[in-house]
Amino acid sequence: MRWIVWPLVGVLLLGLVVLSLQPGMDAVCVVQSVHDRLRHKHDGWSCVHYAAARGDMAALDASVEQTDTPIDARTESGATPLALAAERGQLAMVKQLLARGADINAADTRRRTPLYRAAAKGHPAVVRALIAGHATIDQPNESGQTPLWINAARSPTNNTEIAHSLVRAGAAIDRADTRGDTPLMAAARAGHSDVLAYLLNENADPARRNGQQATALLLAIRQGHTEAVRQLLARGADPNASVHATSPLAVAQRANRAKIVRLLRANGARE
Known part of the structure; x- marks a missing residue:
């Protein structure tokens, strides 16, 4: 345990030294930044970034005033305080930063915006x-993935609230990433049935093919997502849309997806 305790003691002592020299500094930031540097994390974060990430407006104001750090200061990865607050769900901080003129579309080195995060x-x-x-709704990351795309792929809560907001704001339903995958394909591959159903109801195209000529149906079959397969077939996905002369039924049979095989056959799939 000593190898754990002594570095922690060192972090605390160093934090106390810094605070004694600058008593107005954010104590949480001082301790966290020293800790992160020891672990080689959060490169380029200032106290403004730490305050934004934890939603501490008072600490952010103090840090800006004492260090003259701009509201859109960037970490080494290009993240702004607004991006960090957005990623961590700090709603009050996001609103305050926007009211103070933070760049709502500031993208990091991987072209991820606050909305994307x-x-x-x-x-x-x-x-x-x-x-x-007025964030840009369809601003993509470096892989061409929009906020709608990444929500369909990850859907942390597996509901349609975010997708609904983005689509109502004008998000392109069938905008593909650099591999040709659409949000519908992303949801099908991940097995996010709620988002998949919502996108289908919003007329996402189940016949689209990606760069490897796979459809959303085939992606769902490969991953064994029975409910996604059921929904796609119910909305008109072609059970015989083969890829490189291999049928969806053959893919399901090879993977021993018995339930999916029955669904495909019931919907007219051929060998």
Whole structure:
């Protein structure tokens, strides 16, 4: 245990030294930043970033005043305080930062915006606040994945609240990423049946094919997502849309997906 205790003691002592020299500093930031540096985490974070991430407006104000850090200061990965607050679901902080003029579409080095981060982590209230602030709805990341796409792929709460907000704001239902995968395909691959059903109700195209010529149905079959297969077939997905001369039924049979095999046959699938 000593190898754990002594570094922690060192962190606390160093934090106390810094605070004695600058008593107005954010104590949580001082301790956390020293700890993170020892663990090589959160490179380039300032006290403004730590305060935004934990939703502490008073600490953020103090840090900005004492260090003259700009409201859109970036970490080494390019994240702004707004992006960190959005990713962690800090709604009050997000609203305050927007009111103070934070760049709502500031993208990091991987081109992820605050809206993308909030959608990826499943924070519907933050998503709505960013939409109300006129965030760019379909701004993609480096892989061409929009906020709707990443929510369909991850859907942390497996509900449609975020997808609904994005679509109502004008998100493109069938916008594909750099591999040709649409949000419907992302939901099918992940087995997120609620989001899948919502996208189908919003007329997402089940016949679309990605760069490997796979449909959403085939992606769901490969992953064994029976309910996703059921929903796609009910909305007109072609049970015979083969890929490289291999039928969906053959894929299901090879993977021993007995329930899916029965569903496909019931819907007219052929060998």
